[in-house]
Amino acid sequence: MTHVKICGLIDPDLVRFAAREGADWIGFNFVPGSPRRVTPEAAASLLLQVGKARPVALMVDPTDAEVDVIVALGFPVLQLHGAETPERLAEIKARTGREVWKALGVATRADLDTANTFVSADKLLIDAKPPKDAAYSGGHGQVFDWAILDGWQPAAPWMLAGGLTPDNVASAIAATGAPAVDVSSGVERVRGLKDRELVRAFIRAAKQP
Numbered sequence: 001m002t003h004v005k006i007c008g009l010i011d012p013d014l015v016r017f018a019a020r021e022g023a024d025w026i027g028f029n030f031v032p033g034s035p036r037r038v039t040p041e042a043a044a045s046l047l048l049q050v051g052k053a054r055p056v057a058l059m060v061d062p063t064d065a066e067v068d069v070i071v072a073l074g075f076p077v078l079q080l081h082g083a084e085t086p087e088r089l090a091e092i093k094a095r096t097g098r099e100v101w102k103a104l105g106v107a108t109r110a111d112l113d114t115a116n117t118f119v120s121a122d123k124l125l126i127d128a129k130p131p132k133d134a135a136y137s138g139g140h141g142q143v144f145d146w147a148i149l150d151g152w153q154p155a156a157p158w159m160l161a162g163g164l165t166p167d168n169v170a171s172a173i174a175a176t177g178a179p180a181v182d183v184s185s186g187v188e189r190v191r192g193l194k195d196r197e198l199v200r201a202f203i204r205a206a207k208q209p
């Protein structure tokens with residue numbers, strides 16, 4: 001069965017709801033300025049609501065000090081969504097002993113070759129490239145051409161992201177064979193605010209047999 005990550009939750013009731021609905025991972029966004037950003041203080045109480053889901057901390061080009069704050073909160077997984085290099089990822093992994101995922105925006109096979117240089121990533125999160133004028137490297141609800149994944153041999157376990165919704169996630173899984181999927185915008189009606197019915201519909205559509 002496909003595994004599901006719901007990313008960018010800021011409300012404790014929604015965190016509990018997503019976990020009860022069967023989300024495997026719940027992402028908390030620590031990117032300054034993002035409408036989905038949570039502070040470390042807020043994350044400490046949100047973490048109490050995750051149930052059996054695994055919490056994932058989303059960061060962009062974090063300093064060691066920023067990573068240390070997140071690790072001290074008890075996050076078992078760090079998702080790097082910036083311009084981190086394979087060397088920086090390996091360094092963070094060695095320093096923290098945590099699972100470290102690398103998110104990459106892709107549009108071509110060459111981008112997938114770049115993704116495969118992150119050999120020590122615990123997961124590659126394959127996302128759409130952000131729009132040219134975007135302030136943030138992810139979370140724009142953009143779909144990329146899934147056909148570029150045909151025949152791709154990932155260097156690490158991987159997850160599909162980018163513009164997934166309750167309506168397209170089943171086709172995305174069928175088209176790509178993705179073992180796991182990630183969503184943020186597609187379960188929001190208002191940017192930054194998750195919607196219960198969309199969260200439920202997404203998880204059900206992704207996990208349908």
Ligand SMILES: O=C(O)c1ccccc1NCC(=O)[C@H](O)[C@H](O)COP(=O)(O)O
Binds near residue numbers: 139
């Ligand atoms: O959501 C943000 O604001 C954000 C800011 C900076 C870097 C990444 C960000 N989000 C990434 C994600 O939420 C997801 O991991 C993924 O990219 C899917 O996003 P979406 O296409 O909106 O479903």
